[in-house]
Structures are given as C-alpha cells and as structure tokens.
Amino acid sequence: MALVFTWGCGHAAGVGRRGAAPSLEAVSLREALERRATTRCFRPGSPLSDETLRQILWAAEGTNRGGRDESRRTSPCSFRERTITLYLATREGVFLHEPAAGTLRKVADRDARTGSSRLLRDRRAPVVLWMVGDVETLRSAASRAGYRLDPAQTMAVLWADAAVIAENVHLACAALGVGAGIIADLDADWIRDTLGLDRAHVPVLAMALGMPAATDGDAAAMECPQDATEGP
Numbered sequence: 001m002a003l004v005f006t007w008g009c010g011h012a013a014g015v016g017r018r019g020a021a022p023s024l025e026a027v028s029l030r031e032a033l034e035r036r037a038t039t040r041c042f043r044p045g046s047p048l049s050d051e052t053l054r055q056i057l058w059a060a061e062g063t064n065r066g067g068r069d070e071s072r073r074t075s076p077c078s079f080r081e082r083t084i085t086l087y088l089a090t091r092e093g094v095f096l097h098e099p100a101a102g103t104l105r106k107v108a109d110r111d112a113r114t115g116s117s118r119l120l121r122d123r124r125a126p127v128v129l130w131m132v133g134d135v136e137t138l139r140s141a142a143s144r145a146g147y148r149l150d151p152a153q154t155m156a157v158l159w160a161d162a163a164v165i166a167e168n169v170h171l172a173c174a175a176l177g178v179g180a181g182i183i184a185d186l187d188a189d190w191i192r193d194t195l196g197l198d199r200a201h202v203p204v205l206a207m208a209l210g211m212p213a214a215t216d217g218d219a220a221a222m223e224c225p226q227d228a229t230e231g232p
C-alpha cells in the first residue's frame with residue numbers, strides 16, 4: 001500500500017507512532033468473515049489510531065492492482081464511476097477522504113457525529129463514516145452507458161454502491177479488531193448542512209467505528225448500557 005495518510009492540515013498522521021498496529025495482513029479472509037458482526041456500543045475514550053483508519057479507508061475505496069490507475073479500487077462501483085464520497089466525522093471535525101492520494105482533508109470544524117443520526121446519540125462512536133452519494137455523477141455515468149435512471153433506480157444504485165463499500169469496511173474492521181455498525185437512519189439535512197452540499201448529494205449510509213465496549217449481553221445488542229466502559 002503506497003499510500004500517504006495525512007490530515008487536512010498537511011502533516012504526516014503519525015503512522016507507527018503508537019507501536020505495532022493491527023494489520024490487515026495478519027488475518028485471513030476466513031477469519032475476518034468469521035469475526036464480522038455489527039457493533040452498536042463503543043468503548044469511550046478509545047480513539048482509533050491513524051494507521052487503523054488508514055487501513056479501513058484503504059479497504060473501503062483505496063487504489064489496488066498496483067496503484068497504477070487511480071480508478072482501480074478495492075470496492076466495485078456501478079457504471080465504472082465513483083458515486084459515493086466518504087467523510088469521517090470525528091470529535092475534531094469532519095474530514096473528506098481523498099482515495100487516490102490516501103489523504104484526509106478537513107472540511108468542517110464541528111463535531112457532527114451524533115447529529116447525523118438519532119441512533120448515534122448513545123453509541124459513543126469515536127468515528128462515524130458518512131457515505132454520500134452524488135446523484136448527478138451517477139445519472140451522467142448511466143447516461144453515457146445508455147441508461148436513464150428514474151429516482152427509485154437512482155437511489156437503488158447509490159445504495160448498492162454504498163453497501164459494497166460498507167462490507168469492505170466491515171471485513172477490514174473485523175480483521176483489525178475494530179467494532180463497526182451500519183446505520184441507514186440518517187439525518188440527511190444535518191449531514192448536507194455540515195458539508196455545505198445541495199440536495200443532489202444524498203447521505204446513503206453511515207458506519208459507526210470504534211473499539212467495542214463490553215456489555216452484559218450480546219455485543220450486537222440494540223442497547224448501549226451506561227456502564228459499558230470496558231472492552232472485551
């Protein structure tokens with residue numbers, strides 16, 4: 001992975017600063033599939049390292065097949081066009097992922113995590129990955145391929161494009177020991193307002209990411225108890 005991971009202000013993101021990070025290379029696909037599960041309750045005070053985020057974002061939409069062509073990515077896409085843009089909402093602000101360079105650029109200063117879904121209010125996720133679809137980009141690409149998509153078809157394709165990214169993220173997180181959960185119930189206007197986007201941009205899915213909290217019951221339980229502080 002010849003990616004440089006820098007934050008929006010341009011400094012190197014501290015790869016390796018925290019010692020040996022978990023690596024995608026260390027876990028087989030079989031093992032990642034075995035471990036994959038939805039996490040809905042995250043351990044407070046356990047941020048994800050830059051290196052962990054870099055690996056998750058590479059799995060989501062990084063360049064692959066040698067990196068010679070930036071349109072070749074780890075996830076497939078409809079009409080040979082990238083219609084989904086990824087943003088990371090963190091305590092420090094919201095960052096746009098630039099997959100060809102493997103960089104993050106700060107695009108909003110506020111902590112917009114919990115405002116993006118009512119489901120996120122109690123989950124304590126340190127990072128929320130937003131997947132925002134671009135209707136015009138999709139319609140243009142479809143048109144070039146000879147298709148005219150109606151609104152329902154447009155949304156179905158955006159969902160599919162987001163869902164394949166989501167599964168890559170799920171598997172990477174499982175391999176890295178990170179908890180992840182898809183959220184479809186989003187406040188689209190909040191996300192658009194935060195990013196300054198118009199209605200041709202549709203927040204399709206989000207994923208809460210972080211270290212799983214230990215809970216008394218099933219780790220995938222819908223509830224996140226107030227006293228869930230320790231990890232497994």
Ligand SMILES: Cc1cc2nc3c(=O)[nH]c(=O)nc-3n(C[C@H](O)[C@H](O)[C@H](O)COP(=O)(O)O)c2cc1C
Pocket residue numbers: 036037038039040119163181182183184185220
């Ligand atoms: C398209 C999609 C949307 C989902 N939306 C939500 C959601 O809004 N809230 C939530 O808690 N889980 C959501 N999930 C997670 C599912 O509830 C979860 O995958 C399912 O219960 C199976 O559990 P598992 O992932 O642990 O195997 C979603 C999953 C998918 C694929």
